[in-house]
Amino acid sequence: MSGIDTMKEIEKLLRFLGNAGCRADLAPDKADGALRLSHPDGRVADFPRPVATEAGSRGLLVDRNGLVAPTLEARSFLRRRRAAREEAMLDQHRAIEIGFLVEGETAEPVRINAAESPLSQFARMKDKSGAPWFADAALASGERLARDFHFAGLQPKITPSYEPRFGDRVKAAPGAGVELKDNVVAARLRVARALTAIGPELSGVALDVCCFEKGLETVERERQWPARSAKLMLKTALLALERHYRAGGRG
Incomplete structure (x- = not known):
């Protein structure tokens, strides 16, 4: 299939099928033996036969005596394709950097979005040497x-919610709420x-910068600290925090 983006063509084919089955015939006006799919709603589209063959070999569609239909795996395939596009679009506005989180005797690499991270600007700071x-x-x-802080819902909510409340909302399964609550408590x-x-x-400067995403000048102004002192205080706080996590995070 030279010159053809196979995955893109498979995606187009599956989206054309939707949840329905389509009648498959050879396109009479195409010399390359294209496959013509006729949708129950009247739409007709031609696709290269190798694309349909590849989709079938991947378990994404099934041919039942000339009736082509998507499989359950096709939905997962389309979700992955959509997620990949969204990720690629977001990456245009990201600056991904790799940091290392030391815990016990292991150092785990972590991906940090330097374009959004409240600490990203500090990664570029240098000392006199x-x-x-x-x-x-x-x-x-x-x-x-910061991740634990936000997951735990500790940030104050200062904007009112105008969403309507419904008295007949469907309740979650019994185990789901308990598990979520346990994770939040943890x-x-x-x-x-x-x-x-x-x-x-x-702890105050760590909360201000890491969790409330305040700038150093803002911290100094609010706490009435001397100029450029917040940088030193934050460094000391983060080093103490790193030692705490390296020791296993036990208080």
Whole structure:
């Protein structure tokens, strides 16, 4: 299938099929033996036969005596294709960097979106010798604190909700709510242990920058700190946080 984007053509074929089966015939006006699909709603489209053959070999469609229909796997295929496009579109506005989160004796690589991360700007800071001002592990620890903080729902909600409330909402399965609640409680405990570990003198700046995404100048102004002092305080807080996670995150 030289010159043909096979996956793109398979996607087009499956989207044409939808949930219905289509009658498949050879296109009489095409010399290359294209496959003509006739949809029950009256639409007609031609597709290269190798595309249909490839889709069949991947288990995405089935031919039942000239009636071509999508399989259950076809839905998963289309979802993956859509997700890949969305990811590619988002990557145009991302700056993905790799940091390392040290926990115990292991160092786990983590992907950080430097275009959105509240700590991204600090990754580029250098000291007088040209070395990074913040270690990768320290910044990754700050990201970990922020993830737990937001997952635990600890950020204050300051905007009202105008969505209507429905009294006949379908309730979730019994186990799902319990599991979610347990995960949220666990995240809150991790945040509490982390803040306790770094101490009351440093926990405020860690929360302000990592979780509330405030800039250093804003922190200095709100806390009435001297200029350029927040950078040192944050570095100290993140190093303490990294030690806490490296020790297993136990308070």
